Amino acid sequence: MPASTGSLLRVRLGAPAMRPRLTPVSAPWVAVAAADDHAKTLRAYDSQGLAHAVDTSRVPERPLYVLDIDVSKAHRAGLAVLHKALTDKGLASAEPGPANSPDVAGWWATKVTAVEVKDDQEPWFKGAAEMFSLVTGFGVDGKARVDSVDMPYLDYDGTVYYPNQILVNWSNYKYNLADVVMMEDDDGTNYKALAQAITTALLTVTDQGAYIPLVNALLSAMPDSWFTDDPDYVESWYTLAKNSTGRLNGASGNGWMTVEPYFVEQF
Template sequence: MSTARKRRNATLIGATLAALAIGTLQPTAAASAAPMSQAKTSASRQSPVFGVEEGIARTVASSLLSQQWREQVREAVLKSGEVDLHALTGKAADTAGTGLKSAVAGADRRILSLKGLPARTGSMLRIRLGAQSMRPHLTAASAPWVAVAATDDHAKTLTAYDSQGRRHTIDTSKVPDRPLYIVDIDVAKAHRAGLAVLHEELVAKGLSKPQTRSGALNTTATAGWWATKVDAIEVRDDEEPWFKGAAEMFSLVTGFGLDGKARVDSVDMPYLDYDNTVYYPNQILVNWSNYKYNLADVVMMEDDDGTNYKALAQAITTALLTITDQGTYIPLVNAVLSAMPDSWFTDDPDYVESWYTLARNSSGRLNGARGNGWMTVEPYFVEQF
């Protein structure tokens, strides 16, 4: 995975497992994860966002016939790693670059609409080098191809375009030696805006609470509130191959709120860039003052280009508003997963890991139900000023 995208990355919710007891936690949780894993093996679907990106990739490739513009792109990519394509076309020194500006602006608007994001989010399209190992090959004399990262993380090939408009097939099992530009979206920006859209929709439906100035969602104790803090965390496979760049992770924490309604709190995890790497975030994961019961679920997801946050929020709220408090804790995962369109299990967003029946007094290492990650947690009291 390249360092070009420090991003992607809140949990998608717990499951209607009847009569789940702590003693039978792992077998039941693993069974709940199965539908997601099986869905991931279904046929890949090409998202509308990918189609927009591919059209721009072909156009950018053709524009690189101009030596002056090609050099400007090369210098920008080598300097910044990831370049705002709209801003770059605005600074173009010749017509090959300036001619792209309107097409890029139109594509940005289309992508925002497809992802359910407001227009104020700004430009989306970015261009970057496919991998850091390509840097020595990106010389002034080189003629880079341009591609879009495949929507399927397990794709065996990518399609790239040269400046003559010809298509080339690239084997994804190894990083190419020749320079390759990847047209992508600013997933970090989209992710931040998307979580805001998700939160606003959840608040509107009574499934979450507005953020306070301090960031704590709801404090009921005068002296503070109890939380679960993540001390260390590792993901073995973040579902991101080399051509996708770094991951952008988030988790959804779910349970029953103080009003007896199901609730969801999104937790951004922007530091989880690499798999097989242990991180020590000291991050608050659960604010227990928001929950009626001493149990909650966590599902970790990896955000991808095609995620429509408004549709995601609508699916979650539709599923959870049908579940009522029966006077005892009920995990919520299966209810949510069954409401999701199949396409959300193929790429956007990707299911990474889940933790069931997390308690306020949980501590130590907790292995995920999927066996794809672990975290060490501890109870933590957040004092009120």
């Protein structure tokens, strides 16, 4: 992260379910969030400084304060790093794409009206998930393109969200098709490494005059660790079209979203 990001340290309640158990006479324990999503226990300390092992398989009955990284803040700064790196490599543009037609002031988009994931790859002790999607396709110049889309509302799995969020700006793409990879940000995500993996995979892909799915090329370039921790692969959608409407199930069966075409008018 650049120095301008500022401090990333925070203290938070371990899980929302603990809030009703915070009372004037309660004595919450304090723990440091484990770096490993698959940690079996957390070491927590009581008010006397005594250590206790906390089972991570379920939210504990005792309220727990967790010291960790402000992932929301780091996530926003990291996406800016990712976008700049992709823009510098010609895989994203700094400015919005041109209008679809000189006679029409605006552009067509795909809007997400509802979305849910079964497993957000984030255990309770890491707090709410920080989700983002990578939209890939071929830009109007015929080169592979990646647009990062922040999804800050997608906090918890098993919950349906209704964001009405723009996912794809079709004026940025040559073909009527694009792919989507959804990921979850962990507190150790190296966005420069993520950008490097993406550029390594996509700069070698050339336009053959027909649409080529880019999901496999992108995923195959990522280190194995990114499918278990830092950051986590959540779901992917192939061949999303400009006229796609309704519910779209993800390729791995871990999530779904409903979409609809949406025309964004210019003033």
